[in-house]
Amino acid sequence: MFIRFFLALKDARLPVSITEYLTLMEAMKAGLAGTEIDSFYHLARGCLVKDERNFDKFDRVFGTYFQGMENLFEAVEGEIPEEWLKALKDRVLSEEEKAAIEALGGWDQLMETLRKRLEEQKERHEGGSKWIGTAGTSPFGAYGYHPEGVRIGQVKGRNRRAVKVWDRREFRNYDDKVELGTRTIKIALRRLRRWAREGAATELDLAGTIAATARNAGSLDLKLVPERHNKVKVLLCLDVGGSMDDHIRVCDELFSAARSEFKHLEHYYFHNCPYERLWRDNVRRQDAVDSWNVLRLYPSDYKLIFVGDAAMSPYEIVEPGGSVEHWNKEAGGVWIQRFVDQFPNAVWLNPTPEPHWRYSSSTELIQGLMKGRMFPLTLAGLDSAMKILR
Amino acid sequence: MSKFEGTSSYIATDDLKTAVNAAITLERPLLVKGEPGTGKTVLAIEIAKALGKPLIQWHIKSTTKAQQGLYEYDAVSRLRDSQLGDPRVGDISNYIVRGKLWEAFEADEAPVLLIDEIDKADIEFPNDLLLELDRMEFHVYETRQTVKARQRPVVVITSNNEKDLPDAFLRRCFFHYIRFPDRETMERIVEVHFPRLKRDVLNEALTSFFDLREVPGLKKKPSTSEMLDWLKLLLAEDIPAEALRSKDGQKTIPPLYGALLKNEQDIHLFERLVFLSKRER
Numbered sequence: 001m002f003i004r005f006f007l008a009l010k011d012a013r014l015p016v017s018i019t020e021y022l023t024l025m026e027a028m029k030a031g032l033a034g035t036e037i038d039s040f041y042h043l044a045r046g047c048l049v050k051d052e053r054n055f056d057k058f059d060r061v062f063g064t065y066f067q068g069m070e071n072l073f074e075a076v077e078g079e080i081p082e083e084w085l086k087a088l089k090d091r092v093l094s095e096e097e098k099a100a101i102e103a104l105g106g107w108d109q110l111m112e113t114l115r116k117r118l119e120e121q122k123e124r125h126e127g128g129s130k131w132i133g134t135a136g137t138s139p140f141g142a143y144g145y146h147p148e149g150v151r152i153g154q155v156k157g158r159n160r161r162a163v164k165v166w167d168r169r170e171f172r173n174y175d176d177k178v179e180l181g182t183r184t185i186k187i188a189l190r191r192l193r194r195w196a197r198e199g200a201a202t203e204l205d206l207a208g209t210i211a212a213t214a215r216n217a218g219s220l221d222l223k224l225v226p227e228r229h230n231k232v233k234v235l236l237c238l239d240v241g242g243s244m245d246d247h248i249r250v251c252d253e254l255f256s257a258a259r260s261e262f263k264h265l266e267h268y269y270f271h272n273c274p275y276e277r278l279w280r281d282n283v284r285r286q287d288a289v290d291s292w293n294v295l296r297l298y299p300s301d302y303k304l305i306f307v308g309d310a311a312m313s314p315y316e317i318v319e320p321g322g323s324v325e326h327w328n329k330e331a332g333g334v335w336i337q338r339f340v341d342q343f344p345n346a347v348w349l350n351p352t353p354e355p356h357w358r359y360s361s362s363t364e365l366i367q368g369l370m371k372g373r374m375f376p377l378t379l380a381g382l383d384s385a386m387k388i389l390r
Numbered sequence: 391m392s393k394f395e396g397t398s399s400y401i402a403t404d405d406l407k408t409a410v411n412a413a414i415t416l417e418r419p420l421l422v423k424g425e426p427g428t429g430k431t432v433l434a435i436e437i438a439k440a441l442g443k444p445l446i447q448w449h450i451k452s453t454t455k456a457q458q459g460l461y462e463y464d465a466v467s468r469l470r471d472s473q474l475g476d477p478r479v480g481d482i483s484n485y486i487v488r489g490k491l492w493e494a495f496e497a498d499e500a501p502v503l504l505i506d507e508i509d510k511a512d513i514e515f516p517n518d519l520l521l522e523l524d525r526m527e528f529h530v531y532e533t534r535q536t537v538k539a540r541q542r543p544v545v546v547i548t549s550n551n552e553k554d555l556p557d558a559f560l561r562r563c564f565f566h567y568i569r570f571p572d573r574e575t576m577e578r579i580v581e582v583h584f585p586r587l588k589r590d591v592l593n594e595a596l597t598s599f600f601d602l603r604e605v606p607g608l609k610k611k612p613s614t615s616e617m618l619d620w621l622k623l624l625l626a627e628d629i630p631a632e633a634l635r636s637k638d639g640q641k642t643i644p645p646l647y648g649a650l651l652k653n654e655q656d657i658h659l660f661e662r663l664v665f666l667s668k669r670e671r
Contacts, residue, residue, distance in 0.1 A: 019561050023416060032412045042405040043412055050560035052423060052567040206465060213469055220469050 005065050009048065012061045016048050023047045037066065189257055189386065201226050233264035235298055235343065237278065239308030240269045247351035250377055251307055254349075258305075266302075268294060272312040273332030273366075274339060275323055291335060295342045303389045304343035306370075307377070309352045310363040317365045336369045346370065347385040351377040400429070400436040401571075401578045409566035410437060416564060419505075419523055419545035424568030426550060427613025433568075434504035434546040443544065444501040448490035450511045456518030459491040459505075460528050460537075483533050491522060492537055500541030509552040516559040524562055571614060573600060583618055584625060594634035595621060598644045602651075605660060612650040620649040 002024070009016045024047040027033065033040040041062060049058045201224035208223035215221075236258055238251055258265055268278035268289065277288040315322035317333040340346050348366060350357065354376040357363040367374045373388055375381035394410040396402035402410070410433075413420035422430045438445035448459055468485045471478060478484045488496075494503040508516060522528045526539035547563065549555065571579060573596060580592060599620070603611045612620075623646045624634075633645055643664055644650070651657050 015557065017557075017561050023418065023564075027412050027416055030415050032408070032415055039404070039408050042408040046409045046412060046564045046566055050421065050555075050563065050565045055567065204466070210465060210469075218472065220473055 005061075006048075008061050008065050009058065012057050014049065014054055014057050014061070015051075020048050189262075189382070203227055232262055233298075233302045234258065234262050234266070235294075235302045235304045236265060236267040237274060237304070237306045237308075237339075238267065238269050239306075240271060244309055244351075247309060247377075250351050254307060254377070264302075266298065270308075271325060272308070273316045273323070274306075274335045275326075275328045275332060276330065276335070291338075295338060298343075300343055302343055302345075304339060304346035305385075305389075306339075306346070306348040308348070308350065310348065310350055310357075310366045310374070311352065311360050312362045314361045314365060317362055317369075333365065333369055336366065340370065345389050346373065347388055348374040349377045349381065349385060350374055354381070394437055394440050397436050397440045399582055400432065401575060401582055402436075403571070403575060406433075406566060406568065409564060413546075413564040414441075414544055417542050418562060418564045419547050421547045421549065421555075421560070421563040421565045422568060423549050423551060423565075425570055425611075425613055427615035428568045428570060429614060430548040430568060431504065431506055434502055434506075434548075437544065437546065438502040441502070441544070443499060444497065445504065446490055446494045446497075446501050446543070447504045447506060449506045450508055450515070452510050452512070454511045454515070456511075456515050456522075457489075459489040459519070460522065461489050461492055461530060462487045463532050486530065486532060491519075491528070494543040495526065495537055495539040497540070497543070501543050503543040503545045505545065505547045507550055508547050509549040509555070513553055517556050520558060520562065570603075576600075576614070576617070579614065580618070580621060584621055587621065587625065588631065590631040591624065591629075591634065594631045595624060595644075598634055599650070602644070602647075602660070605663060607659060608651075608656050609653045610651075610656065616650050616652075620646060623649055 002021075006016065006021050024044055027043055027047060033043050044062070045055065045058055049055060203225050205223040205225040208225065209221065212221040212223050213219065236255070238255065240251075244251070255267065258267075268280060270278050274291060276291050278291055278294055279288045281287060313322060313324070316324070316331075317336070318331055320329055320331050321327055322331060348370045350363070352363075357367070357374070363374070373385070375385040394402070394407060394414065396407065410420060412418075422433060424430055434447070435445060437443075463482075464485045464487055468479060468482075490503070494501050523545060526542050527536055529536050576596060576599075577592065580587065580596070584592075599612065599617050602608075627646065629645055643661065647657070647660075651660060
């Protein structure tokens with residue numbers, strides 16, 4: 001029963017196991033599913049999916065399997081994030097159009113016009129993939145689907161009452177995509193924690209006490225040990241300004257998450273590429289610190305995390321004097337190399353999506369300098385970065 | 391076994407009822423996740439109430455060890471007693487302190503066992519409880535005795551998603567994610583808690599509450615429990631519906647909003663938005 005459904009879930013890369021499948025069978029046998037498909041849906045989801053991030057995938061498979069009307073991948077197609085639409089309306093629509101829309105009546109109308117626009121664009125792109133604007137130049141491709149997306153492809157002929165729970169796809173928000181919150185970053189950073197005993201002896205060392213007492217021929221000899229502290233030291237270097245402006249929010253969150261996770265956290269800012277000067281406060285750039293000082297000040301057991309989009313002119317990395325801001329005697333690549341030599345535990349986190357990296361030669365150069373240790377600033381990327389740092 | 395249908399003080403949605411009943415029938419632990427303040431902990435209390443079973447609560451902290459839920463061997467008092475020549479020292483079982491799980495296993499009537507905020511504990515914590523929750527038995531090493539559950543307790547486990555739980559553990563659970571209630575459910579929830587709330591006040595309060603949740607860029611969206619606290623305050627201050635109503639579609643700052651927004655930046659953001667929308671008029 002439902003073996004094909006189970007296999008379909010597996011094909012969609014949901015982590016389902018045979019134990020869970022058997023649990024579902026057991027539940028069916030106990031008559032828990034009732035007669036309605038809704039309660040079967042809830043039951044199957046509770047048995048098979050243990051993480052709300054996978055609910056959306058499950059909903060799609062469930063919809064395909066039990067409805068047979070939507071192809072698995074077409075369900076994903078044609079969704080454009082609403083927030084993004086709001087932000088883009090200024091760019092896509094001309095002033096006259098905006099005025100015309102205001103006259104016609106507000107946001108709904110605006111959305112409708114936008115929808116038409118986007119449909120036109122979709123047709124133009126329909127050569128290979130069905131995704132809107134996978135051509136690379138189109139800004140649509142960057143997001144794919146997104147929390148609170150609007151379903152542009154399916155506006156007409158949708159009977160409201162007939163919309164099934166799984167068809168509403170309310171768990172889209174929890175799919176593990178680019179969206180990173182402070183908390184998720186914290187979970188990832190926690191991988192880095194390494195506990196060590198340091199400081200005043202305050203905790204009772206039970207094993208030590210028993211051993212010491214035994215050696216003392218039975219008279220009690222209490223032993224204390226220091227409390228455990230997180231001992232990981234981190235040097236965080238953040239790229240600011242220029243192309244990084246789009247990623248400021250993510251970096252801000254990374255920073256606030258990192259702050260509370262480590263006892264030793266040093267942070268510096270740079271622009272595009274680290275050169276002979278770094279600064280501590282983004283507002284007061286004149287208080288710059290000599291990079292040599294930074295290299296000498298921190299011992300090599302510090303873990304170095306660069307955060308930057310690595311999008312710059314390749315000359316900034318390979319040629320002296322390539323910096324956009326000042327005359328630099330030595331090329332950026334030399335400095336990156338120095339940092340990597342001093343701190344063997346180093347990674348580069350890149351907030352731009354991974355598939356875009358190969359279009360930027362500076363990203364590839366830095367990737368090479370970092371010996372391939374560049375990771376996207378997503379939960380999965382942070383995870384693999386932290387694994388390398390450990 | 392009786393079915394869980396929600397209680398007079400707890401509104402359960404259909405999916406939640408399905409999940410609870412499935413977990414009870416299948417005798418699997420029910421793992422509940424959800425935004426903070428959506429009633430995860432309260433759920434266990436209400437299940438116990440609805441089924442007329444005793445409730446045993448085990449609140450997990452970052453220092454909690456799985457062993458503490460089973461039993462602890464109090465070696466220090468035994469050492470002390472041995473020095474004082476206490477006769478109890480000869481029997482090691484005098485120094486075995488029972489944990490919550492043992493308590494639940496030994497109960498005369500199958501209780502509801504709440505393991506609250508399991509994600510707060512060490513990353514290995516759920517793994518250490520695998521066998522115990524699966525077979526409902528464990529071995530006491532010091533006394534060479536096996537403790538077996540008389541009746542399988544109904545186990546409810548809550549998590550705030552601070553850590554990922556191990557797969558082996560998840561596989562043994564029934565999972566439910568409590569979603570933030572929609573307006574209709576919210577109305578029922580409020581009615582259960584404040585039966586004498588005036589209709590118009592409720593309407594206005596819910597409107598401004600859901601508006602507030604829609605404000606983009608809030609660091610922490612207000613939750614159900616905060617909504618209930620806020621309503622309690624509104625009632626205590628006897629604030630009329632007019633004070634909540636937004637005039638000609640403008641946004642206003644709801645009174646006593648401190649109960650809903652707990653973050654300085656959020657309050658600033660919200661005030662700025664209200665100011666902007668007023669200026670536009």
